Amino acid sequence: MQPIKIYNGPHGQGPNPWKPIIMAAELGLPYEIVWIPYSEIKSEPYTSLNPNGRLPAMVDPNKNVTLWESGAIINYLIATYDKDLKLTYGxxxxxxxxxxxxxxxxxxxxxxxxxxxxxxxxxxxxxxxxxxxxxxxxxxxxxxxxxxxxxxxxxxxxxxxxxxxxxxxxxxxxxxxxxxxxxxxxxxxxxxxxxxxxxxxxxxxxxxxxxxxxxxxxTKKVLELREEGIRTMKDTGDQVVERQKDARKLPAYEKSLGVKD
Known part of the structure; x- marks a missing residue:
């Protein structure tokens, strides 16, 4: 099975992409995080994946399916791959x-x-x-x-x-x-x-x-991966602040709830 691609914005503090990533991890599915700077999500080629210009988007090469909106992606992953009802009911x-x-x-x-x-x-x-x-x-x-x-x-x-x-x-x-x-x-x-x-x-x-x-x-492994991204990657979220006239700065990073030192 080829990895499912899930688009995320560095450094990874934004929560929504991690929702389908957690589902993929819990289901034991191979996945790949595609890191895309926030400066690129409002234009092509990304808007062909997600016309709303937000994160996440998902590309499943195994089924030739492209989706956006985290809830829709979750529903797809569950309906397509959770045949053993690990995370749902029948x-x-x-x-x-x-x-x-x-x-x-x-x-x-x-x-x-x-x-x-x-x-x-x-x-x-x-x-x-x-x-x-x-x-x-x-x-x-x-x-x-x-x-x-x-x-x-x-x-x-x-x-x-x-x-x-x-x-x-x-x-x-x-x-x-x-x-x-x-x-x-x-x-x-x-x-x-x-x-x-x-x-x-x-x-x-x-x-x-x-x-x-x-x-x-x-889930613990995904949260640790997120923390590693926050620790090591440049935060391109500043690019969101730069283009929005009603924004002044991003919040200072606070330790994530439920993640140990």
């Missing part, structure tokens, strides 16, 4: 199979955009200390954390799990829905700098859930 558990889609869509429409806006107005926006926007998106981020925390707690009670047993969003195993939240979770130190969030105290189920995912061998 038609014998139909409700759970489709409930995974609800959580994936929540990640795409809720976690990603709201976490991203909180980072933007806290660190990047040209007008500093725009407190109304920072507060709005901070409140929304915590609401999202609460939705997941409460859902995990209900799952724990429903399945009668002990405090030491892992709990997942749907059913009795970790799925692509859970793992889709991991890359944005790693940025919580940047989203809430200076100790503005005590995740373990405020959202204990969420904290344990992320820790359980970050310890999975395949």
């Amino acid at each position: 038609d014998d558990r139909l409700e759970e199979k489709w409930l995974l889609q609800s959580w994936l869509m929540f990640q795409m429409s809720g976690q990603g955009p709201m976490f991203g806006q909180k980072i933007w107005f806290t660190h990047v926006h040209i007008e500093q200390n725009l407190q109304t926007a920072i507060d709005r998106y901070g409140t929304e981020c915590k609401r999202i954390l609460g939705v997941i925390n409460d859902s995990l707690h209900k799952q724990r009670q429903k399945l009668r799990l002990t405090a030491d047993e892992p709990v997942w969003l749907v059913g009795d195993k970790c799925t692509y829905a859970d793992l889709s939240f991991v890359p944005w979770n790693t940025l919580l130190g940047t989203i809430f700098p200076s100790g503005a969030l005590d995740l373990e105290k405020e959202f204990p189920e969420y904290f344990r859930w992320h820790a359980d995912m970050a310890r999975r061998p395949a």
Whole structure:
């Protein structure tokens, strides 16, 4: 099998490309990260792969399929390659199979955009200390954390799990829905700098859930690869700031949640 190509922007702090990379790693699929500077994603030839000029894009030479949008890529990888139902459920558990889609869509429409806006107005926006926007998106981020925390707690009670047993969003195993939240979770130190969030105290189920995912061998290896990229590669994200009139600077790097020194 030829490696599946997943496009990412150096130095790799951006979360969305890592979502399909984690899925490929968890499924044991060969993959190749194609590093493309942010200065090149708004023009050809990249816009032939992703007309929106964002990351990621995926090229699967084994099936002659090119896709963009991380959620679409995740769905493709699961439908095409997860025949053993490692990260999903089958038609014998139909409700759970489709409930995974609800959580994936929540990640795409809720976690990603709201976490991203909180980072933007806290660190990047040209007008500093725009407190109304920072507060709005901070409140929304915590609401999202609460939705997941409460859902995990209900799952724990429903399945009668002990405090030491892992709990997942749907059913009795970790799925692509859970793992889709991991890359944005790693940025919580940047989203809430200076100790503005005590995740373990405020959202204990969420904290344990992320820790359980970050310890999975395949996911752990991907997160370590991301850290290595951040440590060793030039951050071309500055090119985004340069072309956007409402941006001033990128946030300082904060250690990723769930990645050990």
